[in-house]
Amino acid sequence: MSKTVLYTNTTVKPAKLYVINRQGLLGEYRLGERTIIGRKTAESDADMKLDSSIVSRRHGEIISLDGEFFYRDLMSANGTIINNKMYGREGGSLRTARKLENGDVLLISIEANNGPHQDTIIMIFSNDYDDNVQWHTQEIKDNISEICIGRTVLGEQNMRIENKMVSRNHASFFRAQFGWAIADHDSSNGVFVSGTKIKEPLYLKNNDVIKIANMFFVFLGDKIIYQNTVSQSQLLINITERSVWQKFNKHTILKDINLTISNGEMVMILGGSGAGKTTFMNAVMGYEKADAQIFHGQTDIYRDYEAMKYEIGYVPQEDLLRDNDTVYETLNDSARMKLPRQTSADKRRQRIAEVLSALGLQRERDSLVSKLSGGQRKRLSIAVEYIVNPGLFFLDEPDSGLDGVMARSLNENLRAIADTGKIVIVITHSPDRIAHLYNKVIVLAKSSQDNSGQLAFFGTINEALSFFEADSLEGVVKKINRPDEGGDGKSDFYIDKYKTIQDRRI
Numbered sequence: 001m002s003k004t005v006l007y008t009n010t011t012v013k014p015a016k017l018y019v020i021n022r023q024g025l026l027g028e029y030r031l032g033e034r035t036i037i038g039r040k041t042a043e044s045d046a047d048m049k050l051d052s053s054i055v056s057r058r059h060g061e062i063i064s065l066d067g068e069f070f071y072r073d074l075m076s077a078n079g080t081i082i083n084n085k086m087y088g089r090e091g092g093s094l095r096t097a098r099k100l101e102n103g104d105v106l107l108i109s110i111e112a113n114n115g116p117h118q119d120t121i122i123m124i125f126s127n128d129y130d131d132n133v134q135w136h137t138q139e140i141k142d143n144i145s146e147i148c149i150g151r152t153v154l155g156e157q158n159m160r161i162e163n164k165m166v167s168r169n170h171a172s173f174f175r176a177q178f179g180w181a182i183a184d185h186d187s188s189n190g191v192f193v194s195g196t197k198i199k200e201p202l203y204l205k206n207n208d209v210i211k212i213a214n215m216f217f218v219f220l221g222d223k224i225i226y227q228n229t230v231s232q233s234q235l236l237i238n239i240t241e242r243s244v245w246q247k248f249n250k251h252t253i254l255k256d257i258n259l260t261i262s263n264g265e266m267v268m269i270l271g272g273s274g275a276g277k278t279t280f281m282n283a284v285m286g287y288e289k290a291d292a293q294i295f296h297g298q299t300d301i302y303r304d305y306e307a308m309k310y311e312i313g314y315v316p317q318e319d320l321l322r323d324n325d326t327v328y329e330t331l332n333d334s335a336r337m338k339l340p341r342q343t344s345a346d347k348r349r350q351r352i353a354e355v356l357s358a359l360g361l362q363r364e365r366d367s368l369v370s371k372l373s374g375g376q377r378k379r380l381s382i383a384v385e386y387i388v389n390p391g392l393f394f395l396d397e398p399d400s401g402l403d404g405v406m407a408r409s410l411n412e413n414l415r416a417i418a419d420t421g422k423i424v425i426v427i428t429h430s431p432d433r434i435a436h437l438y439n440k441v442i443v444l445a446k447s448s449q450d451n452s453g454q455l456a457f458f459g460t461i462n463e464a465l466s467f468f469e470a471d472s473l474e475g476v477v478k479k480i481n482r483p484d485e486g487g488d489g490k491s492d493f494y495i496d497k498y499k500t501i502q503d504r505r506i
Contacts, residue, residue, distance in 0.1 A: 015064075016031065016125075016127075016129055017031060017035070017062065018216065019048070020124070021119065021122065022120065025225060026050070029048055031062055031064065033063065035048060036061045039052065050108075050121055054110055056077050058074045060080050061074060069125065070099050072098065080107070081106070100125045102128045102214075103192060103209075105125075105195065106124075108120065108123075120206075124218075132229055135226070136228055137224070138159065144157050147172060149171045150166060152238060152258060153169060160228075161212070161215060165214070166187075167188050167189070170187040171184050171185055171191045171212060173204075173219070173224065178203060182198070183202075184198055184199075187212075193210050193211075215227045233263050233296060235294075235423050237258065237294055238257075238292060238293045239290050239292040240290070240292060241254065242283050242290035253452060254454070256455065256499075257280065257454065258502075259442065262423075265439040266418040266425075266426070266438050266440075267439060268431055268438050269444065270444070271453065271477070272444075272480045273481060275491075276444055276452075277453075279453070281394050281396060286301045286308070287314070296308065296391065310338070313385035314385060314395075315385055315394070315395040317397050319377060319378075319381040325368070326369070327366070328356075330369060331383055334384045334387045335348045338387055339388060352387070356383070358383075360409070360413060361380060374401055374406070375409065379410065379413065381398075382395070382398065382413070391421075392425075393417060393418075394425050395427070397428060398426060399430060407430060431473035431474065432473050432474055436461075439460065443457040445492075445495055446491055447495060448491065454495045456498055457476075
């Protein structure tokens with residue numbers, strides 16, 4: 001095989017090389033037909049110039065052939081370690097070129113008196129990467145004994161990874177007797193260290209690379225640098241319990257509700273009588289705090305409530321509008337109270353005009369509130385909250401008392417708000433006429449064992465109909481209502497059924 005053939009590439013898969021040292025990420029390099037790796041000098045002709053004394057001037061090269069990538073060491077002084085195996089100091093021919101697989105780890109390192117040399121270079125080959133990721137650093141402080149990794153883990157020291165291939169509680173780094181180790185928590189897709197899937201907890205060495213799904217974590221002794229998807233400001237809800245005390249007796253209203261809602265999603269809340277729909281909404285907003293962790297993106301709503309409350313819009317069942325004010329006066333007063341103090345009069349008027357247009361209230365601009373129809377009054381209540389452009393919008397039965405046409409029109413306005421990237425959550429008792437506008441449905445059911453509201457389903461409308469074997473959303477509610485309420489009394493059955501499905505997904 002000639003060199004010409006080896007370096008000729010027909011269909012090259014996208015591939016990258018992440019380069020890391022003790023300080024963190026040095027760079028991301030897209031690989032072409034031939035990439036020479038060498039030490040940074042004035043005369044260097046390397047494509048990747050690495051500022052390290054242990055890298056030879058022409059250390060190695062990555063070449064592509066028919067969409068596959070191969071590495072060979074160019075008789076370097078210190079060689080290249082690939083997945084813990086020394087390779088290449090003896091030189092290499094084309095026959096000994098090492099094929100690279102996704103997640104392969106290439107090290108340039110020498111042993112110093114106290115372990116790996118400070119100039120150790122870590123290179124990670126990837127042809128299965130997400131462009132929408134960033135590198136982060138987690139310092140390992142003396143007061144940290146465990147760092148959990150998962151899709152729903154919370155806490156400042158933990159790593160919440162927004163990736164569907166990552167289990168809810170996937171793995172953890174933990175401090176053990178002889179140093180730091182990593183354990184897989186029976187995840188669906190496993191944990192790989194230096195290309196090998198671990199079957200039991202494993203002690204980590206400096207410069208170890210861990211792969212979870214298509215994300216990489218690099219253990220550097222005093223810190224971990226890792227990839228994570230750029231936050232899409234999801235709403236993560238993890239309610240352990242919401243209880244009240246009455247005459248020295250504890251009454252649990254809600255418990256065990258875990259779900260995640262993404263930006264741009266419009267979600268309805270359904271539930272049987274007394275299932276805790278309004279209590280759930282209040283707990284998520286932080287109006288009535290539960291034993292819970294509620295995050296919007298990386299922001300803890302409970303801890304940072306004073307700042308977050310301006311990101312939350314809430315429209316209750318009963319409006320608080322003054323009948324003798326006009327629509328414009330109502331919105332102007334709301335804008336004065338809720339928009340930042342430095343907002344100019346022109347900016348305020350512009351925002352009012354935008355909200356009037358978004359909610360279809362332009363023609364009622366100068367009408368008295370007392371003269372509005374029921375549908376227009378509901379729109380104005382929404383506009384009062386929407387004036388600050390909140391990221392989270394909660395509405396408790398906004399279509400109550402409206403006919404089908406008005407209810408559909410109102411929900412179309414809410415759909416348009418969600419389509420701007422907001423999260424819109426709505427309690428409704430007339431779901432079927434507007435179901436096509438919603439991305440997801442939360443179904444709460446009242447357990448007969450302790451009368452607590454629990455999660456009976458979360459997913460798309462079609463998934464809900466299939467899950468409950470119903471032909472309508474009202475039919476779903478009928479399944480979980482008590483017999484004395486005209487229902488089938490199957491709340492416990494569906495709570496347990498949904499828990500079983502969730503347990504399989506962990």
